Amino acid sequence: GGVDAIVLTAGVSEGDVGMRKVIMDSFKYMGVDPDYEANKTNGQKVITKPDSKIQVMIIPTNEELMIARDVVRLTNCATLA
Numbered sequence: 001g002g003v004d005a006i007v008l009t010a011g012v013s014e015g016d017v018g019m020r021k022v023i024m025d026s027f028k029y030m031g032v033d034p035d036y037e038a039n040k041t042n043g044q045k046v047i048t049k050p051d052s053k054i055q056v057m058i059i060p061t062n063e064e065l066m067i068a069r070d071v072v073r074l075t076n077c078a079t080l081a
Contacts, residue, residue, distance in 0.1 A: 003030060005055045008047075014060055015042055024048070024056055032056060 006027065012019045017039055024034040024047070031053025039047040048056045071077070 003054050005057060006032070007057050007059055009059045010061045010063055014058055017042075020047065020056075020058070027054065027056075030054055 006023070008014055008020055008023065013023060020039050021034065021036065024032050024039070028034075033049040033052035034056070035047055035049045035052075038045060042058065042060075044057075044059055046055050046057050048054070
């Protein structure tokens with residue numbers, strides 16, 4: 001058991017450099033080795049150093065699309081209007 005990766009997605013953690021730094025710093029005791037240079041910009045990527053015991057990744061989401069897909073699935077609609 002253990003943690004292999006931390007994925008930051010949506011809202012504040014995806015788009016806020018400062019919040020991501022706070023999150024990574026909070027997990028240093030577990031072996032997270034932040035790459036602060038990589039963390040300076042947004043986008044899909046790993047923001048820890050290659051030798052970090054736990055990788056921290058940013059994965060952007062499209063929450064509106066996920067909600068629409070759930071609506072289609074739950075209402076048995078064939079397509080989105």
